Amino acid sequence: MQKIRIGIVGYGNLGKGAELGIMQNKDMELVAVFTRRNPDSIQLKTNDAKVYSINEITFMTKEIDVMLLCGGSLTDIPVQGPEIAALFNTVDGFDTHKKIPDYYATMDEIAKKSKKVSIIATGWDPGMFSLNRLIANSILPEGDTYTFWGEGISQGHSDALRRVEGVQDGLQYTIPISEAVDEVRSGKRPKLSVKDRHKRICYVVLKDGYSEKKIEQEIINMPNYFAEYDTKVEFISQEELNENHKGLPHGGYVIRSGVTGINNEHNQIIEYKIKLDSNPEFTANILLAYVRAAYRLNKEGQTGAKTLFDIAPGYLSILSPEDLRRSLL
Amino acid sequence: MQKIRIGIVGYGNLGKGAELGIMQNKDMELVAVFTRRNPDSIQLKTNDAKVYSINEITFMTKEIDVMLLCGGSLTDIPVQGPEIAALFNTVDGFDTHKKIPDYYATMDEIAKKSKKVSIIATGWDPGMFSLNRLIANSILPEGDTYTFWGEGISQGHSDALRRVEGVQDGLQYTIPISEAVDEVRSGKRPKLSVKDRHKRICYVVLKDGYSEKKIEQEIINMPNYFAEYDTKVEFISQEELNENHKGLPHGGYVIRSGVTGINNEHNQIIEYKIKLDSNPEFTANILLAYVRAAYRLNKEGQTGAKTLFDIAPGYLSILSPEDLRRSLL
Numbered sequence: 019m020q021k022i023r024i025g026i027v028g029y030g031n032l033g034k035g036a037e038l039g040i041m042q043n044k045d046m047e048l049v050a051v052f053t054r055r056n057p058d059s060i061q062l063k064t065n066d067a068k069v070y071s072i073n074e075i076t077f078m079t080k081e082i083d084v085m086l087l088c089g090g091s092l093t094d095i096p097v098q099g100p101e102i103a104a105l106f107n108t109v110d111g112f113d114t115h116k117k118i119p120d121y122y123a124t125m126d127e128i129a130k131k132s133k134k135v136s137i138i139a140t141g142w143d144p145g146m147f148s149l150n151r152l153i154a155n156s157i158l159p160e161g162d163t164y165t166f167w168g169e170g171i172s173q174g175h176s177d178a179l180r181r182v183e184g185v186q187d188g189l190q191y192t193i194p195i196s197e198a199v200d201e202v203r204s205g206k207r208p209k210l211s212v213k214d215r216h217k218r219i220c221y222v223v224l225k226d227g228y229s230e231k232k233i234e235q236e237i238i239n240m241p242n243y244f245a246e247y248d249t250k251v252e253f254i255s256q257e258e259l260n261e262n263h264k265g266l267p268h269g270g271y272v273i274r275s276g277v278t279g280i281n282n283e284h285n286q287i288i289e290y291k292i293k294l295d296s297n298p299e300f301t302a303n304i305l306l307a308y309v310r311a312a313y314r315l316n317k318e319g320q321t322g323a324k325t326l327f328d329i330a331p332g333y334l335s336i337l338s339p340e341d342l343r344r345s346l347l
Numbered sequence: 348m349q350k351i352r353i354g355i356v357g358y359g360n361l362g363k364g365a366e367l368g369i370m371q372n373k374d375m376e377l378v379a380v381f382t383r384r385n386p387d388s389i390q391l392k393t394n395d396a397k398v399y400s401i402n403e404i405t406f407m408t409k410e411i412d413v414m415l416l417c418g419g420s421l422t423d424i425p426v427q428g429p430e431i432a433a434l435f436n437t438v439d440g441f442d443t444h445k446k447i448p449d450y451y452a453t454m455d456e457i458a459k460k461s462k463k464v465s466i467i468a469t470g471w472d473p474g475m476f477s478l479n480r481l482i483a484n485s486i487l488p489e490g491d492t493y494t495f496w497g498e499g500i501s502q503g504h505s506d507a508l509r510r511v512e513g514v515q516d517g518l519q520y521t522i523p524i525s526e527a528v529d530e531v532r533s534g535k536r537p538k539l540s541v542k543d544r545h546k547r548i549c550y551v552v553l554k555d556g557y558s559e560k561k562i563e564q565e566i567i568n569m570p571n572y573f574a575e576y577d578t579k580v581e582f583i584s585q586e587e588l589n590e591n592h593k594g595l596p597h598g599g600y601v602i603r604s605g606v607t608g609i610n611n612e613h614n615q616i617i618e619y620k621i622k623l624d625s626n627p628e629f630t631a632n633i634l635l636a637y638v639r640a641a642y643r644l645n646k647e648g649q650t651g652a653k654t655l656f657d658i659a660p661g662y663l664s665i666l667s668p669e670d671l672r673r674s675l676l
Contacts, residue, residue, distance in 0.1 A: 038609055042488040063609065118676055119669070139676055146482070146617075148676045149660055153475070155675070156636040156663035157629075159371040203622075278632060280367055280392065284624035286632075288475075291620065293532075295613035300486075303607060303615075307485040327661035327671050331478055334485035335656075340448070342656050346484070347447055347468055347477045 021047040022313045024306075025082040025106070027072065027098060029053050029060055031266065032111070033088035035302030037063055043306060045336050049082050072098075079105050084309045086110075088302075096121065103128045103136045107312045109305050111141035118144065118325075126323035135316040136323045140308045141301045142292060143167070143270065149326050150272040150290040158276025158286055162207045166194035166215050170268030170297060178243045179220055182236055184228030187256055189263050191219045194271065195248075202273050205285030217248040221263060223256045268297035307334040350376040351642045353635075354411040354435070356401065356427060358382050358389055360595065361440070362417035364631030366392055372635060374665050378411050401427075408434050413638045415439075417631075425450065432457045432465045436641045438634050440470035447473065447654075455652035464645040465652045469637045470630045471621060472496070472599065478655050479601040479619040487605025487615055491536045495523035495544050499597025499626060507572045508549055511565055513557030516585055518592050520548045523600065524577075531602050534614030546577040550592055552585045597626035636663040 022045055026033045029051050040048045041064070048067040053060055057069040070078070075085075085102050087110035089095055095112045102108050103125050112121055118139050129136040139145070143165070151163050168191065175190035198215050201208055208214075220237055224230060234251040238244050274288040294300045308326070311333035315324070332339055337346070351374055355362045358380050369377045370393070377396040382389055386398040399407075404414075414431050416439035418424055424441045431437050432454050441450055447468050458465040468474070472494070480492050497520065504519040527544050530537055537543075549566055553559060563580045567573050603617040623629045637655070640662035644653070661668055666675070 035607070038607060042607070115676070119673055122672055144676045146486075149482075151675045152660050152664055152671060153478075153636075156639075156665070157475075157632050159632075159665070205624075278364070278367060278371070278625055278628035284628055285622075286624060286629050287620075287622040289618075289620040289622075291616075291618040293614075293616040293618075295534075295615060296607055299607035299613055300615050303486050303488075307482075310485075325672060325676055327664075327668065327676070328659050330657050330659045331481050331485075332656035335481055336485070336488070339656065342481060343451055343654060344448055346480045347444070347473045347654055347656070 019045060021045055022310060023047055023049045023081060023083045024309060025049055025075070025078060025085045026051045026088055027075070027085055027102065028088035028094065029055075029069075030088065031298035032302055035296065035299035036086050036088060036306060037067075038299060039303040039306045040064070042303070043310075043336065045310070046306065050078065075102065076105060082106060084109060084312050086305055086309060099136070099138070100124055100128050103134060104132050105134075107134045107316050108136045109140060109308045109312050110136075110138055111145070111301060111305055112139045113141060113144055115144060122323050122325070130322045133321045135312045135320055137308045137312045137325070137329070138323055139325055140305050142304060145301075145304055145326060146292070147270065147272045147290070150288075151274075152327060154272070154274030154276075154288045154290075158274055158278070158288065160278070160282060161274055161276025161286075164202045164210065164215065164271070164273045164275070166199060166271040166273075168192040168194050168216060168268065168270060170270075170294070171263075171266065175218065175243055178240065179222065179237065182233060182240075184225050184233050185222055186225045187223040187259055189221050189259065191221075193217050193219060199271060199273075202275055203287060203289065205275055205287060207275050213246045213248075218244060218250070220244075220249065220251045221254050221259060222251055223259055224253055265295065266297045267295055268300075269293045310334060310336070348374060350374055351639060352376055352378045352410060352412045353638060354378055354404070354407065354414045355380045355417055356404070356414055356431065357417035357423065358384075358398075359417065360627035361631055364625065364628035365415050365417055365635060366396075367628060368632040368635045369393070371632070372639075372665065374639070375635065379407065404431065405434060411435060413438060413641050415634055415638055428465070428467070429453055429457050432463060433461050434463075436463045436645050437465045438469060438637045438641050439465075439467055440474070440630060440634055441468045442470060442473055444473060451652050451654070459651045462650045464641045464649055466637045466641045466654070466658070467652055468654055469634050471633060474630075474633055474655060475621070476599065476601045476619070479617075480603075481656060483601070483603030483605075483617045483619075487603055487607070487617065489607070489611060490603055490605025490615075493531045493539065493544065493600070493602045493604070495528060495600040495602075497521040497523050497545065497597065497599060499599070499623070500592075500595065504547065504572055507569065508551065508566060511562060511569075513554050513562050514551055515554045516552040516588055518550050518588065520550075522546050522548060528600060528602075531604055532616060532618065534604055534616060536604050542575045542577075547573060547579070549573075549578065549580045550583050550588060551580055552588055553582055594624065595626045596624055597629075598622045639663060639665070
């Protein structure tokens with residue numbers, strides 16, 4: 019079997035997760051990692067793979083089938099995506115929901131010209147959660163869909179915490195409000211804003227000479243980030259933060275609460291739920307399933323940008339259509 | 348907007364559910380129901396739809412875009428599927444897992460000849476559960492997948508019950524063993540056979556003159572159906588059975604318990620769960636989403652048999668690809 023030859027662009031948490039994920043897939047191999055750092059500073063876990071400067075990416079069109087873009091959505095992917103799609107099939111986890119239509123248009127134009135496939139905005143939200151929203155909404159046209167995130171660390175809110183003067187370090191966990199989850203599961207269809215569905219817990223390491231009371235007030239009253247939420251602040255030592263909050267757990271739910279029947283008398287509940295010890299490793303594994311899809315779609319002659327909505331699920335599996343019908347249908 | 352013109356073949360629980368489901372979808376209309384019964388004996392809930400004898404189906408090729416096959420998988424669909432696929436796009440919920448490969452081959456050959464699309468084996472298992480098994484297995488190659496059915500009525504086991512001499516009426520509920528569900532959710536990966544995952548509760552109405560004790564023993568020792576399971580028998584009156592067990596609730600779970608990390612140290616759990624007040628209405632609504640897909644695929648020039656694995660999720664939604672990217676991704 020000819021393996022899918024993969025390049026990883028960016029070697030942060032997601033890129034490292036992708037390297038490990040490739041080892042779980044017998045039909046994939048990691049050829050190279052591309053970085054803006056000094057390539058010598060990176061030690062891969064894959065024996066035969068190389069580390070190159072990102073500037074050398076243009077020389078690798080013959081060696082790599084699909085490039086996995088593992089940079090950030092804020093500044094990396096909007097620049098790297100279009101550049102790399104001009105040369106390679108790409109898969110990314112671009113996750114700025116509002117900018118997806120524009121990014122799609124850009125990538126579609128470039129990938130059609132380069133005769134490659136670019137699968138954008140995969141992962142779990144956007145990604146698996148989107149897929150479940152779409153399918154559940156299609157099955158149950160009468161109903162409401164609820165997305166809960168967490169329990170897990172929110173990067174944006176953690177950053178906001180750390181910008182408060184007097185905060186030495188900190189992390190913020192987003193936690194679904196369990197009463198809200200239970201109410202939705204029961205078939206009631208409450209109106210719930212984001213703040214009705216989630217609470218926030220902040221673990222904060224204080225700099226010397228600052229008052230806990232004052233910092234706590236500053237945090238819980240911060241507009242846009244915390245003021246609208248049930249927010250708790252706990253002060254802990256740097257050692258405790260390092261010890262107990264190093265992992266990257268996450269999770270969440272998509273629940274569709276629908277009705278059927280001549281008088282809408284039957285509640286029908288669909289719930290999709292994930293519970294992750296490692297968010298970046300899980301996300302990377304989703305991206306890799308779409309690497310397989312990008313490779314196959316392009317082999318079939320398809321080009322342009324795609325999202326999960328455009329891709330038949332069979333393309334994600336290592337199994338043949340016959341085996342899938344026999345073993346998983 | 349040109350609506351999708353639908354015919355329903357068979358007007359049992361599933362066909363009745365489909366009629367109600369069509370009313371929830373603005374882009375669909377019910378044109379006719381086809382039955383083996385006397386058409387005059389059927390009163391539809393849809394004003395403009397007609398009831399015809401199934402023998403008249405061949406005259407309706409110009410009036411109907413997609414035929415929804417709502418007969419049974421044992422004897423109806425294996426005969427009706429091939430006959431109707433020779434004339435129409437079809438969607439069915441053929442659910443005899445073992446016979447799917449053969450049925451697929453038959454339908455594929457016929458639908459390719461007739462230049463129609465036949466989507467087979469949709470519903471929830473096979474169907475949504477299959478889709479979740481496929482996607483979760485693709486995302487988490489290292490792991491185990493667990494399917495739990497219930498709590499809900501099993502038709503096959505209820506039939507077996509009612510064949511016992513002395514049983515006047517009866518129903519059997521399949522119930523997931525909650526300790527098994529919790530163990531799987533915890534990230535342990537126990538070996539669990541079907542009987543380790545499910546228990547069975549039988550509600551039995553006894554004929555006059557029969558002994559509860561004797562009938563109970565006969566049921567719980569029935570090989571293949573009950574002997575291997577934790578089975579409870581409760582004797583109730585016909586009135587109570589009619590009163591409390593008329594509904595058709597069901598449900599179930601697909602859980603993928605996977606691992607990632609350099610030493611497989613991270614548990615990653617994906618759970619898909621449904622809780623249904625009406626199994627046939629929910630199943631019908633799934634079939635209708637695939638009616639939309641069959642219609643669109645055939646408009647695009649596609650032909651032959653398809654399963655859920657072959658169909659991009661976007662085809663299921665009433666929304667355009669642009670709207671989907673904007674609102675659900």
